[in-house]
Amino acid sequence: MSEAAAVPVPVVARATWWQRLGPLLGLALLCLVLAIASPHFLTVDNLLNVLRQSAINAVLALGQLVVIITAGIDLSIGSIMGLTIVLLALMMRGGTPSFLACALTVVAGVAVGLLNGLLLTRLKLPHPFISTLGTMNVARGAALLLASGVPISGLPARFRETVAGSAFGIPSPVLVAGVLYAVGHLFLTRTVWGRDLYALGGNREAARLCGIPVDRRLNLAYALSGGAAGLAAVVMAARMNSGFPLAGSGAELDAIAAVIVGGASFFGGVGTAGGTLIGALIIGFLRNGLNLLDVSAYWQMIVIGAVIVAAVCIDVLRQRVGRE
């Protein structure tokens, strides 16, 4: 088509290029600064340590990404982690085989996530902020009730060694997160479901008029987010050797931060698994670097808050540049 070539739209092309590489450049810059500032940063031990510490947040963030792509939000994932970690510990204490217990933990996460979805799509609650805020409190309360408010410790050693140990020299939690991200990427980019989530996040009515079963897809998104929280609970239980009902308190906020720093849009329809992974790593490296530099935990909170705001500011700026 000769006509097509004549239409100039150069500015936008640059903006999408930025959008893709922005978070990656941020991560590279952060690593460079930390490598110069601290001699301990660029060691294999330290880097593996950061990956291990980031794995749980990365798993949660992937679930959160799926929901944010639909223009929603899931505040309940931290509490779902707390509830499912207690269930896991109770099952193991009751003698359920480890593998089965782990699988059932993820299923329980999916079930609570599905509940979030149904509250939204069946009861027509006005915004997922409300349904998941409710679930957040209910799940935490249920976790505390089930555990009578105290941690359940003494999980099978085999389970701990497998899930919290290493394979091929790589920490198992990192492997779990890595496989999950590969699957998540393929799900979002190659399947009808994934494409539908982007579509309904970008414009729900247009998606509906194209025959996309919007409610079913929304249910799926929240179920997946809950499932990710269940999986994160399994990893956490193995690392901590305990099912403690306060597990994952505030974890939803770090996950949301990773998704947003990773370039996804709160307005829906935009975001990638790769970007979210980078977002989770940025937050992990930032924590680690601040620790290495002996910055107090109080200051860390302030720095991470500033980074979140700055990341979104940059995003807003580059979109404005893209439009003009």
Place this chain on the structure above:
Amino acid sequence: MATPATAPLLEVRGISKRFGGHVALHDVNLALAAGQIHAVAGENGAGKSTLMAVLSGALRPDAGVLLWDGRPVALGDVRAAQDLGISMVHQEPQLVGSLSVAENVGLGRLPSRRGPLRVVDRALLRKQARRALALVRSEMAPERRVETLGVAPRQLVAIARALHFGARLIILDEPTSSLSPAETDSLFLTLRALRDRGTAIVYISHRLEELRALADRVTVLRDGAVVMTAPLAETGNDGLILAMSGRELVAVDAARDERPAGEVVLEVRGLGRRGRLHDVSLEVRAGEIVGLAGLVGAGRSRMLRTVFGADRPDRGEVRVRAADGSWRRLGRLRDAIAAGVGLVPEDRRALGLVPTASVADNIGLVTPPGTRRFGILRRARLREFARRAVEALRIKTRGLDAPVRTLSGGNQQKCVLGRWVGPEARVLLLDEPTRGVDVGAKAEIHRHLRGLAHRGLAILVASSELPELLALCDRIVVMRQGRLVGELSREQASAPEVLRLATGTR
């Protein structure tokens, strides 16, 4: 450029504006006189919006001067322009729905009583609002909440607000795009009354008939430059269209050709929904383009959405004949899509496009047959489907992966249309397919619709623009208050006849 009889209120001299490498405005000159309605016309992307943004203080030009009452002024921002006496009324009036009419009129300059607390003086506010509303010939209650108002009264509130701010120049951006003919007439009366009081009005519209009915002078923009400024009385429609598009259009009627009408493909029987649709029955044949006329609120959109399955009917049925001759009964929206029925909805931005997605994804959004296997997208086939649509409809885009929002309005609309014109297509339902689309793209869309009818599609198209229906359709059915009230063959159809049926007058 001819000078207006009176000295201009606002004179624009040599305004230019670039965005990156793109020249949005180039050396634009314009003289706006008090007591005159000045139309600004041009295709999408011609620079109308940029020019209006400069005039209303929302954008600073790179070069050129603005003279207000003969004195050079710099418009720092919208507020500065308002203080000077220039206000803009947007297509969707920017009002606060949860506040009252009076509060919206006074918003930003609410009168307050004396004292440190600056308590709002409600009595004075109501009085001011009533005064401003009287100027726009409206008697709506100042206490009424704006969210309970329709589009037309909202526009009046926005204009009243501008007048309350002391506007001597009001810019209106396509104010009639969602008004009924009666509301449009009423708005025009108001605008003429304001003009006669000495207000200068800039009126942007695509609709030539409207410009003709309303404006004193017209300026046509193309590719960011003024190509013509003239009194409307001295300009013919052909001249305007030529100035806007820069090319001669094939006369519409000459292109209307004979198509052999095939068998009935779409059959609607007794379709109804309580309070909205009553006993609608209709047949559309293969190769036929049927127009759906009626006033705003007559139920045209409702009917198309119900036929498609996007809204559920209480009674009646819709059937579509498949390629093998068997009939399929439709119910849910997915049945309709599976049977080869497509809907191009009324509001492309709100209902048609996914702005965050690419051209290919927008066209492939319906996941046409053969593009999925066990839930996995077959991306090569999907792209092939999109590529064919881009070629068949001549969609101007940088590529299949370009974000759809970078396309012009007409090309965006063609993307929505492109979803439904694959090999399985049988029936096409279109709701205002050329609203907000420039003159050139409009003619092109019409040509594509005729081509699709030739291919054997059954096409049902609703439009508020009678000339469009008269030029395009083989037959026009007219709706009023949720009912089909008449049908006119191509020979019988004329604007007065359609309006007579649509309004229920004899």
